[in-house]
Amino acid sequence: MTLRPATFAIPGDITKLTGGYIYERRLLEGLQAQGRDMAHLPLGATFPAPSDPDMAEAVARLAALPPDRVLILDGLIYGSIATEGLARVQSPIVAMIHHPLAHETGLDPARAAHLFRTERDNLALAAHVLVPSPHTAALLASDYGVPPDRITIVRPGTDRPTLAPCPADPPLILSVGIQHARKGHDILLRALAEVTDLVWQAVIVGSPHDPAFAADLARLHRRLDLGARVTLAGRVSAGDLAQHYSRAQIFALATRYEGYGIVFDEALAHGLPIVTCATGAVPDTVPAEAGLLVPPEDAPAFARALRDMLQDSALLQAKAGAALRAGEALPGWQDTARRAGQVLDALP
Template sequence: MILQKAAFAIPGDYTTLTGGYIYERRLLEGLQAQGRDVAHIVLGGSFPTPTAADMADAAAQLTALAPDRPLIMDGLVFGSIDPNILARMAAPIVAMIHHPLAHESGLDAGLRAHFLETERANLTHTAHVLVPSPHTAALLQSDYGVEASRITIVRPGTDRPGVDLSCGQRAKATSPLILSVGIAHPRKGHDILLRALSMLLHRDWQAVIIGSRYDEGHARALDALHAYLGLAGRVKLAGRVSADELAQNYADAQIFALATRYEGYGIVFDEALSYGLPIVSCNTGAVPDTVPSTAGLLVPAENADAFANALDRMLTDVDLRGAMAQASSRFGAALPSWDDAAALVGTVLDRLVRL
């Protein structure tokens, strides 16, 4: 069988440690590992608010693609690129939408309306859409009128734990470790988590928040809040860490907590499940699709009191925590691999009919 060749357009540095970049990099590498000819098209890092130079470069690269090389297009580009560029392309377009840009939190009304208009227009030029969750698939059908037959849900793959979990179990005999993983960005809700933790200083726990200082202004605000709440000695703002250190923190933790405001998927939840961690998070976006109800407690977003109560329950109810850890481990063992995810994308490419 001849494998369909393709191209994959990703803006900026695809080694950046965010869930979206990890997802796309692993899929690109997985498609190439199949022996498939997949060109990596590097676009400017200013998307989704592109400079004129980055927009012009994208137009030149994408319109030059041959009609027999379908293009997988990252959602940051897809939702913000000029629809006239897509209309001029000869190559079939496969949109990869983690969540619609118009549903991003913290947007002003003008930018939200612009993204909504652009995404709707660009979807008319699209042969197929890849999404990471049923939640995003449902949004595209309800808000954008995309037929279900044009959408494929590709759940991110998961690597199995690369450390000896028995070492982590020994660490769990001491003060419970609460782990949070997510970039310093307002959407990740680390400010809500810090406020919740400040309400639980009478309990025995330690916490670490891991994630790059993606939004430096927000990272500085988190530093200031951390100091204001008196969390030094209890909560470590670790920033970006090595893969080995991240794995060891997962192994050492007893609870995974992310007070996210919205997720189109949330790869870190699968990582937590793979390590058998009970989860405290928010009932928003794709989180309920991703976190099994028997493996975690979900509360309303933007509610530090509710988040603190859920954490307190997880800390003090040992039987609940143990049952949720067991459920998490079962679900984690059944998660798809990255090879599984790439195989599904490959099937879409091989079956693609050019519009």
């Protein structure tokens, strides 16, 4: 079978350490590894709030693609590019939607409404849509009018752990996610401040994606007097992250919303019980037997879940065992690329 040639348009730095960028970089590499004529088209970094030059360049470069090449278009661009510009594209378009842009945390109502209208209208131009989770698939069908037969769930792959478990003493609570309001690190800090009577340490790994939120987080850390018990580690190397996972006993992320959440799969692969929030795609991603899910925006409930994990060794061990079993069943990145490739090759 001839593999369909394609171009993957992604804004900004593809090596950025966010779940969306990791997914798209690994998918791009996986499609290339199939022997497919698979090109990477980098576009302006200002999406999803594109500058006029970035918008003009994106429209011109996308419209210039030949009609025999499939265009996979990253969701940050897809949900914010001008519809009249996207309509000029001759290639069959496959939208890569992690979660709708209008669902981002902290948007004012007018901005959210604009993004909703733009993404809805642009999705009508897609030959097909790739999503990482059943939650996003259902949302696009119900709220954005995308026919279900034009949506394919392509779950992210997971790498196997490179280091054996080496639990830290005192117990290490690990959180991984960019310093952005949606990840809820402020809720996590408030929850940790409620369990300081117990013995633990915590590390929060993640780049300061939103400088204002990162500054607020550092101030909150000082105000709560968490001191050296909680390390705001920022961005770390792959080797250091592997060390953190190997030393951790609990994974905690007080997220406000996830379209998927690759870090949950990483935690499962490492056999870590998870404390997180029942929001977005999280209940689809984190098996109930492997974690404790609480309402979002509820620091006291999050603190109670952490306390239960820290004080009840039988609960902790049961959740850890379930996490490891779930992690062993997760697909690899080759599986992700294979599923996406099938979609490309089936397009008319």
